[in-house]
Amino acid sequence: MTGPRIVRMTAPTLRDVAQLAGVHPATASRALNPQTRPLVNADTARKVLRAAESIGYQPNPIARSLKTARSSTVGLVIPDLTNPLFPPIVRGIEDVLTPAGYNAWIVNTDNDPDREETQVESLRSRQVEGLIVATAKREHPLLVRLHRQGIKMVLVNRRVDGLELPSVTADDDAGVALAVSHLAALGHTRIAHLAGPQDTSTGVSRARAFRHAMHDHRLADDPALTVECGYWSETAGAAALRSLLDSGASFTAVVAGNDLIALGCYDVFAERGIACPEEMSVVGFNEMPFLDKMRPPLTTVAIPHYEIGGEAARLLLDTLDEPERHPRSVLLAPSLVVRASTGPPRSA
Amino acid sequence: MTGPRIVRMTAPTLRDVAQLAGVHPATASRALNPQTRPLVNADTARKVLRAAESIGYQPNPIARSLKTARSSTVGLVIPDLTNPLFPPIVRGIEDVLTPAGYNAWIVNTDNDPDREETQVESLRSRQVEGLIVATAKREHPLLVRLHRQGIKMVLVNRRVDGLELPSVTADDDAGVALAVSHLAALGHTRIAHLAGPQDTSTGVSRARAFRHAMHDHRLADDPALTVECGYWSETAGAAALRSLLDSGASFTAVVAGNDLIALGCYDVFAERGIACPEEMSVVGFNEMPFLDKMRPPLTTVAIPHYEIGGEAARLLLDTLDEPERHPRSVLLAPSLVVRASTGPPRSA
DNA sequence: TTGTAGGCGTTATCAC
DNA sequence: GTGATAACGCCTACAA
Numbered sequence: 001m002t003g004p005r006i007v008r009m010t011a012p013t014l015r016d017v018a019q020l021a022g023v024h025p026a027t028a029s030r031a032l033n034p035q036t037r038p039l040v041n042a043d044t045a046r047k048v049l050r051a052a053e054s055i056g057y058q059p060n061p062i063a064r065s066l067k068t069a070r071s072s073t074v075g076l077v078i079p080d081l082t083n084p085l086f087p088p089i090v091r092g093i094e095d096v097l098t099p100a101g102y103n104a105w106i107v108n109t110d111n112d113p114d115r116e117e118t119q120v121e122s123l124r125s126r127q128v129e130g131l132i133v134a135t136a137k138r139e140h141p142l143l144v145r146l147h148r149q150g151i152k153m154v155l156v157n158r159r160v161d162g163l164e165l166p167s168v169t170a171d172d173d174a175g176v177a178l179a180v181s182h183l184a185a186l187g188h189t190r191i192a193h194l195a196g197p198q199d200t201s202t203g204v205s206r207a208r209a210f211r212h213a214m215h216d217h218r219l220a221d222d223p224a225l226t227v228e229c230g231y232w233s234e235t236a237g238a239a240a241l242r243s244l245l246d247s248g249a250s251f252t253a254v255v256a257g258n259d260l261i262a263l264g265c266y267d268v269f270a271e272r273g274i275a276c277p278e279e280m281s282v283v284g285f286n287e288m289p290f291l292d293k294m295r296p297p298l299t300t301v302a303i304p305h306y307e308i309g310g311e312a313a314r315l316l317l318d319t320l321d322e323p324e325r326h327p328r329s330v331l332l333a334p335s336l337v338v339r340a341s342t343g344p345p346r347s348a
Numbered sequence: 349m350t351g352p353r354i355v356r357m358t359a360p361t362l363r364d365v366a367q368l369a370g371v372h373p374a375t376a377s378r379a380l381n382p383q384t385r386p387l388v389n390a391d392t393a394r395k396v397l398r399a400a401e402s403i404g405y406q407p408n409p410i411a412r413s414l415k416t417a418r419s420s421t422v423g424l425v426i427p428d429l430t431n432p433l434f435p436p437i438v439r440g441i442e443d444v445l446t447p448a449g450y451n452a453w454i455v456n457t458d459n460d461p462d463r464e465e466t467q468v469e470s471l472r473s474r475q476v477e478g479l480i481v482a483t484a485k486r487e488h489p490l491l492v493r494l495h496r497q498g499i500k501m502v503l504v505n506r507r508v509d510g511l512e513l514p515s516v517t518a519d520d521d522a523g524v525a526l527a528v529s530h531l532a533a534l535g536h537t538r539i540a541h542l543a544g545p546q547d548t549s550t551g552v553s554r555a556r557a558f559r560h561a562m563h564d565h566r567l568a569d570d571p572a573l574t575v576e577c578g579y580w581s582e583t584a585g586a587a588a589l590r591s592l593l594d595s596g597a598s599f600t601a602v603v604a605g606n607d608l609i610a611l612g613c614y615d616v617f618a619e620r621g622i623a624c625p626e627e628m629s630v631v632g633f634n635e636m637p638f639l640d641k642m643r644p645p646l647t648t649v650a651i652p653h654y655e656i657g658g659e660a661a662r663l664l665l666d667t668l669d670e671p672e673r674h675p676r677s678v679l680l681a682p683s684l685v686v687r688a689s690t691g692p693p694r695s696a
Numbered sequence: 697t698t699g700t701a702g703g704c705g706t707t708a709t710c711a712c
Numbered sequence: 713g714t715g716a717t718a719a720c721g722c723c724t725a726c727a728a
Contacts, residue, residue: 011473013705024715029707036707041713061473062419063705065410066720081438084637087430094456103470106454108442122451125359125406266641289432293614295643361721372699377723384724389697411721414704 012055021051028052032059065127074316075123076106077116078134083232083260084288085305086134089156092309093132100317102129109135111231117142124151130316136160137199152323154316156308159201159329166315166327170303172202175334176209177216179255179283179301182336184217186344188253188281192225194240194265196232196257203228206257206285224249229261237264245272252280252345259284259291259300262341266294277343287337297339304332360403369399376400380407413475422664423471424454425464426482431580431608432636433653434482437504440657441480448665450477457483459579465490472499478664484508485547500671502664504656507549507677514663514675518651520550523682524557525564527603527631527649530684532565534692536601536629540573542588542613544580544605551576554605554633572597577609585612593620600628600693607632607639607648610689614642625691635685645687652680 018028023044030036031048040048051057065071076093078086094104105123109116116135120142123131130152136143138161146153147163155167183191193210196203207226214221227244229236237256241264244251256262262284269276276282276296284291287302311330318325366376371392378384379396388396399405413419424441426434442452453471457464464483468490471479478500484491486509494501495511503515531539541558544551555574562569575592577584585604589612592599604610610632617624624630624644632639635650659678666673 014707015705025705026707026716027714029705030714033707039713044713058469058473060414060705062410062413062475063720064707066408066414066704066722067706067708069720071410081429082435082637084432087435090429091456108439121406125409127410263638263641289430290611290638290642293611293643294638294641295645297643362723363721373721374700374723375698378698381723387697392697408721411704412723414706415721415723417704 011060012057013060014057016055017048017052017057020055021048023048032057069127070129071127072101073103073105073126073128074313075120075126075128075131076104076134077109077120077123077131078106079109079111081106081108085157085258085286088305089134089309089312092306092311093313094309095306096310096313096317100313102317104132111135113142120146129320130154132156132312132316134158136201138201138204139199152316152319154312154319156312157202161201164327166319166329168308168312168315168330168332169202170301170308170334171331172205173209173212175285175301175303176206176255177213178334178336179285179299180210180213180217180219182299182338182342183253183255183281183283184219186253186281186342188345189219190222190225190251191219191253191255192227192244192249192251194237194244194254194256194261195226195228196261197230198228200232203232203257210255222249225251229257232258232260234260234264234267237261238267239264241265241268253342254280254282256282256284259286259288259298262298262300263294277341279346281342281345283342291337292339294341296341299339299342300337301334302337303334308332359408360405361408362405364403365396365400365405368403369396371396380405417475418477419475420449421451421453421474421476422661423468423474423476423479424452424482425457425468425471425479426454427457427459429454429456433505433606433634436653437482437657437660440654440659441661442657443654444658444661444665448661450665452480459483461490468494477668478502480504480660480664482506484549486549486552487547500664500667502660502667504660505550509549512675514667514677516656516660516663516678516680517550518649518656518682519679520553521557521560523633523649523651524554524603525561526682526684527633528558528561528565528567530647530686530690531601531603531629531631532567534601534629534690536693537567538570538573538599539567539601539603540575540592540597540599542585542592542602542604542609543574543576544609545578546576548580551580551605558603570597573599577605580606580608582608582612582615585609586615587612589613589616601690602628602630604630604632607634607636607646610646610648611642625689627694629690629693631690639685640687642689644689647687647690648685649682650685651682656680 014025018025028048030040031045107119132154134156136155136158140160143160159167195207211221227240229240262282265282274280284298284300287300291298362373366373376396378388379393455467480502482504484503484506488508491508507515543555559569575588577588610630613630632646632648635648639646
């Protein structure tokens with residue numbers, strides 16, 4: 001027979017635990033925290049833990065944050081969650097942070113510096129212990145300032161000129177080399193590059209890698225065959241390809257700065273009745289989801305998104321643990337996924 | 349000539365503002381809070397605001413939360429961010445919450461009830477003021493319990509049996525009717541349905557809508573032509589279609605529970621050399637990104653994801669403002685996007 | 697209209 | 713090893 005159950009509306013606090021265990025709240029606090037548990041008598045600790053268990057005590061992270069000025073939380077600054085590149089990175093980050101007892105706050109910036117500043121401010125006011133930043137531009141005053149202020153940061157996919165920050169990126173050199181080798185092996189000699197925005201390190205490094213790769217294959221690196229896209233987007237990719245075609249330049253293959261830019265090419269192919277890969281081959285970069293079901297399935301350079309996220313989280317945790325450690329950067333190896341958007345040039 | 353700048357390392361607090369303005373912290377607090385500002389002399393208020401501005405004072409949300417047991421934060425419970433359905437919904441939510449002064453905490457559950465419970469617990473301990481839940485199953489003990497405990501919630505895309513909660517969903521009836529009408533108009537009479545999981549309200553309502561629509565078109569609603577997929581995924585869709593084909597049933601078109609299930613059909617078409625749409629038409633549901641570039645471009649029922657998110661956020665804000673208000677639910681109108689995965693049956 | 701005082705739940709620093 | 717006390721930054725009765 002069960003007696004009347006008193007149900008309290010507010011969550012149990014440390015005092016409740018202490019009272020139930022017959023100890024002072026300070027002792028209960030020490031017993032509950034693995035760090036300080038050695039300071040307290042083993043029996044007492046057991047008693048406290050049992051009491052906590054019995055009433056379902058959960059420490060209040062807000063009170064803890066207020067006291068410790070820490071939060072077990074890190075901020076994730078990304079341009080736009082709807083870009084399919086980011087969700088797997090986010091998952092990789094979370095899957096490393098969670099077991100380590102950390103949580104991630106995700107914010108979107110829409111590539112708007114003002115919005116970025118507000119969002120970062122809001123993260124800071126929530127006492128995030130560090131930032132994982134995917135929005136870095138080569139010139140990035142905000143990040144420079146944050147770094148000066150001692151904010152712990154890790155960059156993903158991008159880097160900032162002159163800023164020694166830990167970063168995790170794909171090996172762009174190797175990736176672009178794979179793409180160019182593949183096209184060269186198919187017999188292409190006139191290859192164009194639709195470069196990503198040159199205010200991002202990734203845009204620059206892939207463009208540089210493209211020049212080097214062309215040179216390595218003893219192919220003409222015609223400046224007229226490289227066009228910069230204003231954004232990492234389909235529309236920007238389409239616009240860039242249109243301008244290249246309109247310029248009258250002759251080429252039989254395109255190395256796109258990323259998959260979205262490559263997909264923008266598909267739109268232009270449809271507009272102008274260009275057959276891919278018969279008349280024009282395209283290689284993307286990133287291996288975003290569902291490329292295998294595209295028309296045609298897109299050949300692309302695959303990078304390990306999930307691992308990029310995981311590595312970034314690990315680097316940040318390292319930085320939090322050992323603030324003085326010299327910044328490491330991680331380069332992850334890409335691989336080429338050959339599909340049907342590339343083939344031999346028509347007049348090979 | 350600029351004098352020496354004193355840089356304080358810790359963020360300015362209310363005391364700093366008060367001191368600078370020459371008032372008591374309580375007065376500063378009242379002046380800073382629009383709610384209580386009328387209580388304080390207009391001149392004093394101005395002085396305080398100016399002081400706050402000058403030292404870049406930002407209230408500490410953690411201290412505020414501890415005091416008020418509120419957080420201006422809502423939790424977003426989704427199964428998996430890498431499902432392309434969710435990012436636009438998340439954006440819609442954020443774009444409504446942000447102007448209202450709220451932030452969103454996103455958590456993934458991976459459809460794992462244990463993980464869901466932990467994540468929700470962590471949200472609650474952070475004093476989130478409400479939850480937007482995209483993981484609802486028809487039977488969902490956790491949500492029932494949270495509702496009993498008075499947690500404010502809004503459901504997106506899904507509903508829970510017997511639980512009167514505000515929800516935002518696409519009008520599944522209308523959507524499926526559009527799909528079936530389209531196929532019927534093309535001349536299809538034997539139409540199959542690859543239903544979503546029947547433990548989700550969406551899976552059930554689309555399956556029911558399918559039966560109704562077939563009936564409305566005086567087409568045979570053969571139970572053998574409906575197969576349930578275990579998950580809303582490509583692999584589950586592929587498996588379901590394989591089993592249907594292997595059963596020897598005859599049909600010329602498929603209404604898929606969602607786009608992923610439809611894309612799973614593409615895999616089977618490739619495996620078995622089935623031409624789409626010549627031998628088999630397929631309609632998806634959701635209009636996820638990049639369907640226009642698929643092979644073949646997928647005909648689908650478009651639902652306004654971004655608006656779904658926005659509506660959900662509005663419903664939650666309403667609930668927070670007026671807790672006693674009767675739960676409303678919002679049904680958003682879908683539209684049909686006809687592409688190349690549907691055509692007349694071969695032997696029409 | 698403004699100031700005073702107390703406390704939200706936790707932890708760090710003292711004593712004992 | 714444990715208890716007392718104060719403080720993190722803010723808000724809000726209550727008093728003046």
